[in-house]
Amino acid sequence: MGLLRLRHRPGHRRNAPSPQRPGSHHPALPLERDPEEPGGGPMTGAVRACANYFRVHPGYHRLLTALMEKYRRSGRPAGWVTLSDASTAECEAARALFGRPFEPPLRFRADQFEEALQQTRFRGVSLKAVLEDYFGTELKTRREVRAGLEDRFAAVLDRAMEGRGETTARWLEDLRAGRGSGYTLLRREATRDPGQTGTGLMGACAALDRLERGDGRPVRLAVLSAGATSDPHALDSGTLGGKLFLHLLAYRSGLDYPASAEKRDALYYQNGILCDSISSLVTQVGLILETEGGEHPGYALFRQRREPVTLSLASLSALTGVRSPCGRAFLVENEMVFAQLCDRADHFCAPLLCTSGQPSVAALRLLDLLTASGTALFYSGDFDGKGLSIAAQLWRRCPDRLMPWHMGPEDYEKCRSEVALSAASRALLQNCAGTPLEPAARAVEAGGTAGYQELLLPWLEEELLKKP
Structure with missing residues (x-):
């Protein structure tokens, strides 16, 4: 490891080194310092030399790490440093500094490290400054x-x-x-x-x-x-x-x-x-879409021809109101179910909307306009965690206007499949607590399989075609 401590003749008591005169050399100190960085002084070079000495002797690393933690905790080298599993190199490093043998567990008082450092060729350096140079960071307390x-x-x-x-x-x-x-x-x-x-x-x-x-x-x-x-x-x-x-x-x-x-x-x-005024969409057939001048003429043609029209959020933002000719409107979750039902749109007695799964902002805006006009809403979706959660979400948004449509336990029995519910789907059923969807959610949880709208098409179509 090389000589670190100052040597003393046998029988001589160790005293503090006498002050040096400029230009003189203490016999136990290096005759030359390391080259200085621009703007640095002699002590800066000594700190750098000391830190470099520790860098090339890895046995000091964990000792210095423990000392750094002491500084961060209390601002000074307080307490004891202990390495229960100290290696041979670490014990040898401590011996070279303290001048006495060590073995595991290696233990010394933290303040003794700096005291011992002052008895080496690096005397005069601050332990804190050495630690900052060694770890390349400013040492601050917590x-x-x-x-x-x-x-x-x-x-x-x-x-x-x-x-x-x-x-x-x-x-x-x-x-x-x-x-x-x-x-x-x-x-x-x-x-x-x-x-x-x-x-x-x-x-x-x-x-x-x-x-x-x-x-x-x-x-x-x-x-x-x-x-x-x-x-x-x-x-x-x-x-x-x-x-x-x-x-x-x-x-x-x-x-x-x-x-x-x-x-x-x-x-x-x-x-x-x-944010997403073009791709946020909702599709409907049969609604009266109004601007300040009355029913929008373009959408009026779609309504009169009983043709579905897809509305963007940007389109809905230009409307002043939306209403149903009969005071009712039906909603389905599934696009395929919507398309199948629209094959009979010529004979619908009420408008039909499709949310396409989780309602978009456009769909929510359309529902808000409908509830503002006093329209009664009837929603039908799948019997699984996601479908029932969407129904519960919509009911909570407009509890006075929206009612489940063929979403009771008896409807679940009509459309029950053999597709087992996933754990995630079961968890979503909890969202129905305290809503009209809760009985259906309990039935689905007990049944353990999903139910799908496609199997309810005959009943949905019958109600859309039935005159009030």
Whole structure:
């Protein structure tokens, strides 16, 4: 390992080294220091030389790691360092420094390490400085680290707070108090990269302020993003700015952060933002679609010809109202079932809609317009976890207007298949608790197999063709 400690003649007591005069050499110290870095002094070179010595002698690594933890915990080398499973190299490293033999468990007082270091050719160096050079990091106590993170987080919020509107200012104050939607995300990202976090937060706040200063007309997400940040993609849902913006919208709406794409798009729409206004679709036949001038002439032709028409969210946004000629409308989950039933659309006595599985924002918007007009809604879906959960979700959205349609336990027996329910499907049945779908959910859980709309077609068709 090489000579580390200063040697002393037998019988001589070890004393503190006498001060050196400039230009003189202590007989036990190296005559030359390592080359200095620009701006460094003699002690900087000694620290670097000491750290390099430890680097080329791996037996010191775990000892130094333990000492670094002592500094981080209490700001000084306090307590004992113990290596129960110390290797031969580690025991030899300790012997070279302390001048006495060691064997497992290797144990010494932490402050003795620096004392022993001062009796070597590296005397005068600070153990803390050596540890910082060795590990390539500034050594801070945990309290100092926490204080630094607090300062960093506060600086991000302070910068974002300037000139904010009422909603964003309240949200930022809640974040400062350690609450509010998005606190955990913002805190974590501010720790990693305060600069980028500040940029994302500023963009989210600027977007909501811009939205609230607007004229109330729907605005597309990319247009809002470009106006607030100059980047049309800055508020995309996968970016930090986009996630913070969703947290801000959820805070504004009094809702939880959206856990699915459907809930995300619904949150956008609720706040007057069109995110997916072209590909968000719903198909219907027979409804009266109205603008300020009365029934839309183009859609009126589809209705008169009893032909299905697919509506985008953008199309629905231009409507002032939707109603049923007979005060009722039927909904089905499955596109194939809808298409099969529409073969008899010439004889329908009520409009028919298709949600195509999980309702899109366009489908939800259409239902909202129908309930606003007082239309009674009847929904039919599959008898499995997903189908019954969708039915329960729609019922909760409009409990006074929507009723299950051929979705009772007796209907399950008519359409029951041999397809076993998955564990995930069984779990979704719990979503029906406290709704009119609960009896059907219990029947499906007991039966253990799914039931499908296709097997209910005769009964669905009969009711669509029956005059009230």
